[in-house]
Amino acid sequence: MIKIPKNIAFVLFILVTILLAISFNHVDWNIIESENSFSTKFVELREPLVFLILAIFYIKYYVDILKREKK
Numbered sequence: 446m447i448k449i450p451k452n453i454a455f456v457l458f459i460l461v462t463i464l465l466a467i468s469f470n471h472v473d474w475n476i477i478e479s480e481n482s483f484s485t486k487f488v489e490l491r492e493p494l495v496f497l498i499l500a501i502f503y504i505k506y507y508v509d510i511l512k513r514e515k516k
Contacts, residue, residue, distance in 0.1 A: 451510045458503035465496035
């Protein structure tokens, strides 16, 4: 597994979180609320979902690094 330093992991977490907020801002919520197909809704939410998963991954990774340093 790749070991990322604590500082870089924190910067990546902040960057991904900012990109998550920007991508959620650009979602067309009218498409989500309408009677469109699942694939159309998925295409609209694909980018925010990727950033959400990455944000969760990086916050977990960063917290694990902090726990190891505390021990």
